[in-house]
Every structure is written in C-alpha cells, then in structure tokens.
Amino acid sequence: MDTTLTRNFCIIAHVDHGKTTLSDRLLEYTHTVSQREMTAQHLDAMDLERERGITIKMHPVAMVYRAADGKRYKLNLTDTPGHVDFSYEVSRSLAACEGALLLIDAAQGVEAQTVANAHLAFAQGLKIIPVINKIDLPSANLELCMRQLEDILTIPAEEAILASGKSGIGIAEILEAVVKRIPPPRWTDYPATRVLVFDSKYDSYRGVISYARVFSGTIKAGDMIMLMSSGQKSEVKEVGAFHPAMAKGKELGPGDVGYIVINIKSTEDIKIGDTITHANRPAKEMLPGYKDVHPMVFCGLYPLEASDYEKLKVALGKLRLNDSALVYQAETSVALGFGFRCGFLGLLHMEIVQERIRREYGIEIISTYPSVVYRVKQHGAASVEVDNPVNMPDPATIEEIQEPTIRASIHIPNTYLGDMLNLVMEKRGVCEHTDTLDATRVMLTCLLPLNEILVDFNDRLKSITRGYGSMDYELGDYRASDLVKMDILVNGDPVDAFASIVHRSKAETQGRALCEKLAEIIPPQMFKIAVQAAIGAKVIARDNVREMRKDVTAKCYGGDITRKRKLLDKQKEGKKKMKQIGRVSIPPDAFIQVLKTNH
Amino acid sequence: MVELPSGQAKAEPPLGVYFHVPFCASTCDFCAFYQTVPKGNAVARYLEGMEAEASLVEWGARRATTAFWGGGTPGLLQPAQLLRLGAVMLARDGGRPDEWTVELAPATVSPNRIAVLRELGVTRVSMGVQSFQPALLEALGRRHTPAQIYRAYDLLRAADFPSVNLDLIFALPGQDEEAWRADLAEAVRLRPDHLSTYCLTFEEDTALWIKLSQGRVRLDVEKEAVFYERTWDYLEAAGYAQYEISNFARSGHICRHNLNTWRMEEWIGLGPSAASQFGGWRGANPPDLSLWHEQIASGRRAQNDRVRLTPELLAADSIIFGLRMNAGVNVPALQACYPAAPWTEAVSCLRRLEDEGLLLLESGGQARLTKRGRLVADAVGVEMLEAFAATARDIP
Ligand SMILES: Nc1nc2c(ncn2[C@@H]2O[C@H](COP(=O)(O)OP(=O)(O)O)[C@@H](O)[C@H]2O)c(=O)[nH]1
Ligand code: SF4
Numbered sequence: 001m002d003t004t005l006t007r008n009f010c011i012i013a014h015v016d017h018g019k020t021t022l023s024d025r026l027l028e029y030t031h032t033v034s035q036r037e038m039t040a041q042h043l044d045a046m047d048l049e050r051e052r053g054i055t056i057k058m059h060p061v062a063m064v065y066r067a068a069d070g071k072r073y074k075l076n077l078t079d080t081p082g083h084v085d086f087s088y089e090v091s092r093s094l095a096a097c098e099g100a101l102l103l104i105d106a107a108q109g110v111e112a113q114t115v116a117n118a119h120l121a122f123a124q125g126l127k128i129i130p131v132i133n134k135i136d137l138p139s140a141n142l143e144l145c146m147r148q149l150e151d152i153l154t155i156p157a158e159e160a161i162l163a164s165g166k167s168g169i170g171i172a173e174i175l176e177a178v179v180k181r182i183p184p185p186r187w188t189d190y191p192a193t194r195v196l197v198f199d200s201k202y203d204s205y206r207g208v209i210s211y212a213r214v215f216s217g218t219i220k221a222g223d224m225i226m227l228m229s230s231g232q233k234s235e236v237k238e239v240g241a242f243h244p245a246m247a248k249g250k251e252l253g254p255g256d257v258g259y260i261v262i263n264i265k266s267t268e269d270i271k272i273g274d275t276i277t278h279a280n281r282p283a284k285e286m287l288p289g290y291k292d293v294h295p296m297v298f299c300g301l302y303p304l305e306a307s308d309y310e311k312l313k314v315a316l317g318k319l320r321l322n323d324s325a326l327v328y329q330a331e332t333s334v335a336l337g338f339g340f341r342c343g344f345l346g347l348l349h350m351e352i353v354q355e356r357i358r359r360e361y362g363i364e365i366i367s368t369y370p371s372v373v374y375r376v377k378q379h380g381a382a383s384v385e386v387d388n389p390v391n392m393p394d395p396a397t398i399e400e401i402q403e404p405t406i407r408a409s410i411h412i413p414n415t416y417l418g419d420m421l422n423l424v425m426e427k428r429g430v431c432e433h434t435d436t437l438d439a440t441r442v443m444l445t446c447l448l449p450l451n452e453i454l455v456d457f458n459d460r461l462k463s464i465t466r467g468y469g470s471m472d473y474e475l476g477d478y479r480a481s482d483l484v485k486m487d488i489l490v491n492g493d494p495v496d497a498f499a500s501i502v503h504r505s506k507a508e509t510q511g512r513a514l515c516e517k518l519a520e521i522i523p524p525q526m527f528k529i530a531v532q533a534a535i536g537a538k539v540i541a542r543d544n545v546r547e548m549r550k551d552v553t554a555k556c557y558g559g560d561i562t563r564k565r566k567l568l569d570k571q572k573e574g575k576k577k578m579k580q581i582g583r584v585s586i587p588p589d590a591f592i593q594v595l596k597t598n599h
Numbered sequence: 600m601v602e603l604p605s606g607q608a609k610a611e612p613p614l615g616v617y618f619h620v621p622f623c624a625s626t627c628d629f630c631a632f633y634q635t636v637p638k639g640n641a642v643a644r645y646l647e648g649m650e651a652e653a654s655l656v657e658w659g660a661r662r663a664t665t666a667f668w669g670g671g672t673p674g675l676l677q678p679a680q681l682l683r684l685g686a687v688m689l690a691r692d693g694g695r696p697d698e699w700t701v702e703l704a705p706a707t708v709s710p711n712r713i714a715v716l717r718e719l720g721v722t723r724v725s726m727g728v729q730s731f732q733p734a735l736l737e738a739l740g741r742r743h744t745p746a747q748i749y750r751a752y753d754l755l756r757a758a759d760f761p762s763v764n765l766d767l768i769f770a771l772p773g774q775d776e777e778a779w780r781a782d783l784a785e786a787v788r789l790r791p792d793h794l795s796t797y798c799l800t801f802e803e804d805t806a807l808w809i810k811l812s813q814g815r816v817r818l819d820v821e822k823e824a825v826f827y828e829r830t831w832d833y834l835e836a837a838g839y840a841q842y843e844i845s846n847f848a849r850s851g852h853i854c855r856h857n858l859n860t861w862r863m864e865e866w867i868g869l870g871p872s873a874a875s876q877f878g879g880w881r882g883a884n885p886p887d888l889s890l891w892h893e894q895i896a897s898g899r900r901a902q903n904d905r906v907r908l909t910p911e912l913l914a915a916d917s918i919i920f921g922l923r924m925n926a927g928v929n930v931p932a933l934q935a936c937y938p939a940a941p942w943t944e945a946v947s948c949l950r951r952l953e954d955e956g957l958l959l960l961e962s963g964g965q966a967r968l969t970k971r972g973r974l975v976a977d978a979v980g981v982e983m984l985e986a987f988a989a990t991a992r993d994i995p
Contacts, residue, residue, distance in 0.1 A: 526978040548978060549974065550821075550975065551974070552974055552975060552977050553800070553976075553977055554799075554844065555797055555800070555845065556861075557669075557860060558866050558874055558876070559669070559874045559883070561916070561920065562881060562882070562883050565919075568919065568981055571977070572985055575985070
C-alpha cells in the first residue's frame with residue numbers, strides 16, 4: 001500500500017488561539033464538509049470545556065487535498081485535548097501523527113500551554129510547523145511572535161506561516177506545508193501489524209469505539225486481535241474512517257487513522273496508548289510510549305442530598321465509560337455521609353468531572369479537600385501510597401513521606417514578578433529560572449509540590465496578575481518532605497472530612513484558619529465545644545464554638561404543653577438528621593459551608 | 600427559695616380545670632392563641648358548647664381544685680354570660696376551686712364584671728398589661744391605654760381579690776433595656792401579688808412573624824438573654840421570687856393551677872383549642888369554633904394530638920417541664936413514681952448537664968437548672984427527650 005501520499009498531523013495551541021476556527025477552515029478548503037455542516041457540528045461543543053480553557057476534543061477527520069504538485073494527498077487531522085492534566089493522552093494523540101501545526105495568536109504571543117504542548121510534540125519527534133494566527137488583528141505583533149518562536153521554542157522564525165483562520169489567510173500555504181514538510185507515515189515496514197489506540201469513546205449502540213492509527217499491517221472486521229499491554233484477545237467487529245462522519249470501511253492500512261470497534265464492554269478494557277496486533281501473528285514490540293496512567297489527585301465527592309447517592313453512582317459510572325482516567329470507590333464519612341473517593345489526572349480533570357456531574361446530571365455535590373498521592377516509607381515495612389489522609393499510617397511507624405512535585409511554567413506580566421515569586425515561595429516552591437518573553441512579560445519555571453497548587457494557586461495567580469497570568473505544568477518526581485497529618489477535632493472527636501496532610505511549617509496557620517471557620521459556622525451549642533487542630537496528640541490550634549445563649553419558650557401552660565411537647569419532639573427528630581460528631585450535633589450543611597468557603 | 604404548696608399532703612389529688620374563651624376585640628400582633636372577634640350569636644353558641652362539653656367529661660367524684668379561665672379575653676363576656684360560664688364551672692357538687700384565676704384585659708375590667716366574678720368565687724385575676732408605655736402598646740397592637748391599666752388595677756384592688764397578677768412583655772422591637780426597666784419598676788410600684796414577664800415570642804402565623812420574615816423586625820437572641828437576666832435579678836431584689844422561667848410571686852401567691860400542670864398532674868380543658876390531661880390521655884380540642892362545635896355534637900372531645908400517658912412520657916415531661924421551675928424536680932421521687940422509665944440514661948444526662956454548669960444535682964436528688972441552664976431550658980428539654988427516647992406515639 002502506498003503511504004507516500006498520506007500525512008498525519010494535528011494542531012496544538014493555547015486555548016483561544018484559534019484552533020477550532022482554523023480546523024474548520026481546513027475542512028472547508030478541502031471540501032470535507034460544507035460551511036453549513038460546520039456550524040451545526042460546533043454548536044455541539046460542550047460549554048464546559050470552553051469555559052475551562054480546554055478545547056473540546058473532536059474526533060479525527062480525514063481530508064483529501066490536491067496539492068500544488070498535482071497529487072491527491074490523504075490528510076488525517078487528529079485533535080488533542082490540549083491540557084496538561086491530560087498530557088499522557090495528548091502525547092498519545094501526538095504519537096499518532098508525524099507533524100503538528102503550532103498555532104500562536106499574533107496578538108497574544110506564546111503562552112503557557114503553547115510551550116507545554118510544543119515540548120510534548122518535540123518529545124514525540126514531530127515535525128513542527130509554526131503558524132502565527134489571527135494576523136488580521138490590528139494588535140498583531142508579528143515581530144514579537146517570531147522572536148518568541150526562536151527564543152522560547154527554538155524554532156527558526158522563517159519557518160512561520162502567517163495566517164488568519166477568520167479571514168482565510170494562509171490556508172493554502174498551511175496545507176502545502178503539511179504535504180511538503182511533514183514526512184509520510186513512519187514505521188510502515190515493521191514486520192507485523194501494529195495499531196496505536198489513542199482514544200476511545202463509549203457509544204450506547206456500538207459499544208466501545210477506539211480511535212486508532214495503523215502503523216504497519218492491516219486490520220479489518222473479523223480479525224482476531226490482541227491488546228499488547230494485557231495480552232487480551234478479541235474480535236474486530238468493524239473498522240472505518242472519519243469523513244468526518246464515521247464511515248464503515250473494509251480495512252485500515254499503514255498510515256491510516258480511523259476507528260475500530262472490538263468486542264469489549266468498557267473503555268477500561270482498552271487502554272489509551274495500547275498497541276493492537278494480530279492474535280496469531282503478533283508483533284514482538286509494542287509501539288513506544290505506552291504508560292499505565294494513575295490518578296494524581298483524589299478527593300471525596302458527596303451528594304448534598306443523601307438521596308442522590310444512587311444518582312451520583314450512576315453519573316460516575318457513565319462518566320467513566322468515556323474517561324478511563326477517572327477512578328472512584330464508595331466511601332463513607334462521618335461528616336458527609338455516603339459518597340465516593342475519586343481519583344483524577346489533575347486539578348482540571350477534577351474540576352471538569354465535578355462540573356459535569358452538576359450540569360449534565362443535575363446532582364448537587366460537595367467535595368472534600370483534594371489530596372495528592374503520597375508515598376510513605378515505613379520502618380521495616382514496604383512503602384505505601386496514601387491518597388486519603390484518613391489512611392495515613394501511625395506517625396511512629398513512618399520513616400519518610402514523599403510528595404509529588406510539578407514543574408510549572410508560569411507566564412506573567414513582569415510588573416507582577418515580585419508578588420508571583422512570593423506566592424511561589426509561600427507555596428513551598430522554587431523558581432528555577434525566569435525567561436523574558438518580551439518587553440512586558442516573563443516566564444517562570446518553578447518547581448512546586450503538587451499539593452500546594454491544588455486549592456487556590458490558580459485563583460491567586462489570576463488575582464495577582466489581574467487575570468493576565470497563565471500557568472501550565474508537568475508532573476515532576478517524588479521528593480521527601482516534612483509532612484504531617486493534621487486532624488480536626490470537634491469536642492475531641494476527629495471529623496474525617498477535614499483531615500489533611502500538610503507541610504509541618506503550615507500546619508498551625510491552616511489549622512487555625514480551619515478551626516476559626518468551623519467554630520464560626522457550627523451553630524451555638526448548649527455545651528462548651530472546642531474545635532481543635534491536632535498533629536497526633538498535639539493540639540496546635542483551637543477555637544470554641546459559640547455558646548447557646550437563649551433557647552427557652554416563654555409561655556408554657558396547660559394548653560401549651562401539647563404544642564410545646566410536639567415542638568421539642570420535632571427538634572429532637574431534627575437533631576437525628578444532624579451529623580453526630582461524638583456528642584455534638586451539627587447541621588449537615590455546616591461542614592459543607594466550611595468546605596465551600598475554603599475551596 | 601420559694602415555699603411550694605404541697606400537692607401530696609392532701610388526700611385529694613389536684614385537678615385543674617381550664618376554660619378557653621376564644622374571643623378578642625381584635626388580634627394582637629404577637630398573638631398565637633386561638634381567638635376570634637365574636638359575631639352574631641357566637642358567644643351564646645359558645646356557652647352552649649361549653650355546657651355540652653362539660654357534660655361529656657367523666658368527672659366521677661372529682662372536683663376542680665384549681666381553675667383557670669384564659670383566652671382570648673374572658674372579660675369580653677357580658678356579666679350575664681360570665682355567670683352562665685361560672686355555672687358550668689360549679690355545676691357539679693364538690694364546691695368551689697381553691698384557686699380560680701380569670702384573665703382580664705385592662706379595657707374589660709368593669710365594676711359589674713368584677714362583682715360577678717367575686718360572687719362566683721374567683722380568687723385571682725391575671726391582667727394583661729404588657730407595657731405601661733403607649734408607644735410599645737401601640738407597637739403590640741394592644742387596644743388599651745396606660746390610664747385604663749391604672750383604673751382597672753384600682754378596681755381589682757378595691758374588689759379585694761386575694762391575688763392579682765400582671766403580665767408584661769419584654770424584648771419588644773424598639774424597646775431598650777432602660778424602657779424595660781421602667782416597665783418593671785412601674786409594675787413593682789403597683790405591688791401586684793404576682794408578675795409574669797414574657798419574652799416576646801415570634802409565633803408562626805402572627806402579624807409579628809410576618810414582620811420578622813419580611814425583615815421589618817429582627818431577632819436578637821443576645822438582647823433577649825440579657826433582658827431575661829436583668830428581669831430575674833431585678834424582680835428578685837424587689838421581693839418577687841422567681842419560681843418559673845416567666846413567673847414571679849410574693850410569698851404565698853404562686854399560681855397553683857400552673858404548678859400542677861408542670862408537675863404533670865391532671866387537668867381538663869374545655870373550649871376550642873383547650874388541652875386536657877386526664878384519665879390516661881392527653882389531647883386537645885380543635886382550635887376552631889365550628890370544628891369544636893361539631894366534635895362536641897358528635898360526643899367527642901380532646902381528640903387532637905391525642906397521646907396515651909405512658910410512664911415514659913410522664914417521666915420525661917415531669918423533668919422537662921419541671922426543670923422550668925426554679926425548685927426543679929426530685930429525681931428519686933419521680934423514679935419511684937415511674938419506675939419503668941429509662942432512668943439510667945436520664946440520670947447520666949442530668950450529670951452531664953451538671954458537668955457543663957447547666958444544672959445542680961443536690962444531695963437529696965433534687966435537680967435544678969442554674970441561671971445559664973434556665974436560659975436554654977428548651978435545649979435541655981430536647982437533651983432529656985433524647986435520653987428518654989420516649990417520643991409520644993400518636994394514636995390512630
Ligand atoms: N481576529 C481573529 N479572531 C480569530 C481568528 N481565529 C479565531 N478567532 C477568534 O478567537 C476566538 C477563539 O477561537 P477558537 O477557534 O474557538 O479557538 P480555540 O480555543 O483554539 O479552538 C474566537 O472568538 C474566534 O472567533 C482569527 O484568525 N482572527
Ligand atoms: S387579647 Fe390576648 S388572646 Fe386576644 S389577641 Fe391579644 S394577646 Fe391574643
């Protein structure tokens with residue numbers, strides 16, 4: 001099969017730099033879809049991803065392009081999720097290509113996500129075609145963009161194509177560059193079939209549909225295949241391409257991008273990055289780059305209405321069908337009732353899942369403080385991974401606790417450099433270097449504990465920089481750190497939902513803040529109730545719940561006694577619905593309020 | 600400490616009789632009692648209903664040891680109507696109650712009515728003064744003036760009722776501590792035998808409640824607490840000993856009728872909305888004149904919120920309502936009275952309250968709330984209810 005006329009590429013960009021618009025233009029130019037179809041397709045885009053600054057991941061599209069050399073090329077455009085929480089998934093989508101268009105908004109210049117994505121593309125050995133987009137804008141600064149290309153990304157500026165997705169400038173030039181600069185499909189002559197799975201979707205009619213890139217060999221319906229990561233065998237039910245609608249085909253050959261339906265029930269069974277090969281003529285080596293992804297951030301999710309528990313369970317199950325990176329497990333909390341401990345790839349992934357549960361499934365939920373996964377070395381025992389502070393082993397047995405770190409790339413206007421450095425320091429980070437982006441902006445490369453950016457880092461970054469800063473990060477290694485488990489006690493009894501693992505230097509401040517907030521939100525109590533923060537047996541902060549001043553009926557005579565008795569009974573029943581922390585009855589929403597105000 | 604008339608000393612068990620007179624000239628803003636403005640022959644029909652209801656009660660050989668006419672405004676009845684109601688009270692042989700209270704609004708106190716009440720044998724008049732300050736009376740939607748209060752009080756004193764009580768209300772919107780102290784001082788100056796001071800209560804379905812929910816008035820728990828404390832101190836110093844959250848008496852003037860209900864003795868309530876605790880049952884009449892007439896006509900009474908008086912219920916209520924009294928309750932005596940109740944939990948609950956400084960457990964087993972405990976008596980009640988876990992079962 002001739003693969004010299006096939007090109008596989010993707011577009012990488014910071015959000016809003018015009019990826020969607022440009023993709024649409026490419027599809028129009030190659031007559032893949034009419035303009036009318038385009039709009040319809042895009043109206044489907046989820047608001048959520050847009051708001052959160054991730055372009056929604058669309059399925060791949062095959063285009064046919066008649067190039068200047070007179071030949072008809074098959075161009076496969078794959079999409080990437082575009083956020084580093086999903087960097088592994090991004091890397092697998094990139095691995096399905098030989099080249100990438102790197103889009104830069106001419107008015108914004110290089111931003112955090114541009115850098116992160118460019119690095120990922122380099123790492124996959126892709127040919128990068130820089131495109132300076134939106135040159136129609138009066139504020140376009142081409143010179144600056146060119147310089148940033150060279151200085152920050154080390155890409156020769158003369159390679160840049162000037163374009164505008166909106167005005168249709170540079171589209172032909174881009175397509176020519178795709179054909180000329182991006183090499184044809186690689187590794188086609190490997191002596192066995194190897195197909196890369198770079199995404200899967202669950203479809204209620206057809207089951208699991210995997211997006212795949214064939215590197216060598218062919219695959220068709222009826223083939224017995226093997227998933228190389230697990231050795232699991234299965235039969236292919238259907239293969240096809242995207243035109244852009246799914247079109248059933250006879251087979252997929254080397255260099256092709258398309259879809260494969262195999263006989264499995266859940267997206268969990270087919271891992272992103274896995275290699276499909278033939279069961280009876282298997283490849284010896286998998287395609288490079290496969291990794292088992294593990295969730296990095298955990299939190300408890302609880303329905304606000306206990307009766308929504310089943311609904312939440314169903315929602316998580318459905319989300320998981322399309323998102324195998326999401327893990328969850330039932331758990332109960334004294335303070336919050338029945339819920340789930342959920343694991344996410346990162347902060348954004350966590351937010352998206354929570355938001356989708358709220359919006360798409362209409363369930364009100366509350367989340368506990370997020371936690372990272374700690375590695376705990378114990379004396380004379382194997383090291384354990386702890387993703388829930390409640391499971392932290394007895395401090396006496398602990399030799400060392402390690403926490404995950406990140407390497408953050410932070411882009412900010414240079415006037416805010418001082419404040420930003422203070423924030424990084426406050427968050428126990430170190431700034432490795434600063435690079436000047438242009439006359440007004442700098443890029444900081446910082447090493448930070450992942451745990452420190454979980455709660456308010458991004459908000460603080462935005463507020464320090466009046467909204468002009470942006471950050472992206474990649475996971476770094478685990479490092480030993482002086483971490484402790486801090487318990488929050490109400491009247492001497494621990495409240496599980498508020499246990500946290502914190503750096504010793506921060507325990508007191510955080511403990512005090514939490515105690516104050518809880519003491520303020522818990523309604524006045526008849527008994528003196530202390531709220532304490534403690535590390536092991538040592539109390540490091542305390543506050544008192546307000547004492548109930550007056551709760552007495554003025555009039556209570558014969559006629560009132562039935563009424564009064566009913567009222568007291570009602571109050572007693574009401575107390576049963578409250579959360580009992582030892583002797584103290586606390587309205588369920590008190591904890592929720594504290595969790596809310598702290599997020 | 601206040602001396603308590605002992606109920607046990609007599610062979611005759613106390614029996615209270617309460618008449619609810621459901622008529623008022625207009626509705627006060629804070630009022631949650633069942634009352635209506637009397638129209639047409641409503642009063643005459645009411646009196647017939649009272650006669651009919653009294654005939655439904657299985658009195659046996661029992662006599663009312665105490666009586667209380669409340670409302671509403673019993674004083675709204677004409678002298679002849681009062682006489683007729685009195686006849687219902689005295690219909691059975693066994694004589695007059697030892698203590699017989701009638702509530703009167705200042706505007707209804709007239710020589711004729713007083714004469715009729717004296718003749719019937721009423722021993723005690725309770726007058727709803729509420730405040731001596733025109734602005735506050737106005738704010739409460741009360742239809743009387745300070746001048747009417749003084750005139751009424753003089754008439755009552757001249758008629759030589761053995762006991763006169765004045766009702767006052769505090770923590771009114773717009774009332775500061777000084778204004779309240781002035782009301783207290785004025786009340787004390789008149790030297791009534793008994794004083795009831797009520798913290799303004801926001802009851803559902805009252806005009807005041809509506810104002811509260813509209814944000815036109817504000818609840819201030821701290822202010823209420825402070826007013827309570829000041830009142831207790833002030834009246835104690837003025838010679839009025841507190842014997843219940845809202846009640847104070849000069850020596851010998853404690854209201855026995857109320858004391859008996861707090862001690863979970865028996866009482867029979869007649870009239871719409873009146874509650875009874877009698878013959879092993881507790882229940883109330885419907886708070887509506889026509890529903891009440893219907894029920895009486897069908898030969899039934901006290902059917903609302905009907906519960907059987909189990910030992911658990913009586914034990915819990917004896918403590919809950921008993922602790923509202925300064926004297927408190929005698930735990931061993933109650934234990935002897937209701938041995939089947941879950942006393943272990945109850946006693947450990949009392950001890951916990953003691954640890955927290957809300958209650959005193961004396962060596963004789965007398966349990967009394969401290970000042971701080973009295974201010975949160977409802978929360979204490981709920982705590983006790985939990986200990987007893989004796990929710991009264993509704994009877995189908
Ligand atoms: N002026 C101008 N605006 C553009 C151009 N391309 C996209 N936009 C606008 O930039 C915003 C983001 O574009 P979009 O394609 O959705 O970006 P994405 O987030 O990278 O997919 C939208 O408001 C577009 O209308 C362009 O070439 N010129
Ligand atoms: S006079 Fe008494 S019963 Fe009548 S409305 Fe006023 S407060 Fe209520």
